[in-house]
Amino acid sequence: MAVRLEGVRRVFGSRAVLDGIDLEVRRGEFVSLLGPSGTGKTTLLRILAGLDRADGGRVEVASARSVVFQEPRLVPAKRVWQNVVLGHVQNRVTRSLAAAALQEVGLGRHVDVWPKTLSGGEAQRVALARALAGEPNLLLLDEPFAALDALTRIRMHDLVAQLWRRHLPAVVLVTHDVDEAILMSDRVIVLSGGGIRFDARSPLERPRKRGDAGFAALRARLLAELGVASPEAGGHACALPQFQSWSHSQ
Numbered sequence: 001m002a003v004r005l006e007g008v009r010r011v012f013g014s015r016a017v018l019d020g021i022d023l024e025v026r027r028g029e030f031v032s033l034l035g036p037s038g039t040g041k042t043t044l045l046r047i048l049a050g051l052d053r054a055d056g057g058r059v060e061v062a063s064a065r066s067v068v069f070q071e072p073r074l075v076p077a078k079r080v081w082q083n084v085v086l087g088h089v090q091n092r093v094t095r096s097l098a099a100a101a102l103q104e105v106g107l108g109r110h111v112d113v114w115p116k117t118l119s120g121g122e123a124q125r126v127a128l129a130r131a132l133a134g135e136p137n138l139l140l141l142d143e144p145f146a147a148l149d150a151l152t153r154i155r156m157h158d159l160v161a162q163l164w165r166r167h168l169p170a171v172v173l174v175t176h177d178v179d180e181a182i183l184m185s186d187r188v189i190v191l192s193g194g195g196i197r198f199d200a201r202s203p204l205e206r207p208r209k210r211g212d213a214g215f216a217a218l219r220a221r222l223l224a225e226l227g228v229a230s231p232e233a234g235g236h237a238c239a240l241p242q243f244q245s246w247s248h249s250q
């Protein structure tokens with residue numbers, strides 16, 4: 001397992017944002033985490049990343065983990081390759097490893113440039129290279145595509161899918177985008193009210209196409225779980241049938 005959580009709880013003030021989360025993520029599994037705003041997705045990801053603590057429960061996480069945030073978080077005074085190295089104080093990423101990681105994300109010609117010369121999409125690819133350079137067995141992605149334009153976002157989806165197939169880390173992707181979750185992941189989890197409201201494996205073959213009937217059915221089901229009426233469901237979020245093709249993980 002890359003992640004094993006038992007009864008994880010996180011309280012801010014008097015509110016338990018996470019209230020008894022049980023979750024296992026297998027090695028190599030691609031999981032998306034959806035949920036209405038403020039339901040604790042980022043909090044959960046930060047606990048997995050070791051950037052926040054749980055107030056209760058057990059947290060077991062793979063030792064080699066990397067995070068990519070919504071913004072690339074590059075140091076302006078360091079060249080691109082140095083930014084890649086910077087993320088890996090403990091396991092010594094060399095310039096040549098950094099250059100190889102940059103090559104993999106299509107930035108082989110940007111190794112020596114300054115971050116300010118990069119576009120938003122390129123800067124986010126540097127952040128991805130930095131995450132991959134440590135060969136993580138758990139890759140944590142907190143809305144990494146949210147700030148990108150639509151075309152760049154599609155390219156990033158393809159790139160991340162390609163890199164995932166090649167390196168096979170477990171991935172936990174926090175997103176607000178239901179289509180993105182369906183396109184990318186083996187399994188989709190919906191957080192709500194402090195707990196896991198929905199957790200199911202995708203029945204769709206890869207590569208996935210937005211136009212397919214199965215895709216539309218899954219979208220409608222997830223939107224219903226999120227409490228949003230969808231056109232596929234005739235506008236009635238609650239009136240959807242159970243899709244037997246989703247296999248529940250727990």
Ligand SMILES: Nc1ncnc2c1ncn2[C@@H]1O[C@H](COP(=O)(O)OP(=O)(O)OP(=O)(O)O)[C@@H](O)[C@H]1O
Pocket residue numbers: 012013017035036037038039040041042043044
């Ligand atoms: N350090 C903190 N101190 C106090 N409250 C916090 C802290 N971090 C998060 N919260 C609160 O916990 C709740 C969950 O926040 P979190 O960012 O995890 O939600 P989210 O599901 O990722 O939201 P969004 O989809 O809007 O990004 C929010 O109400 C937030 O205000």
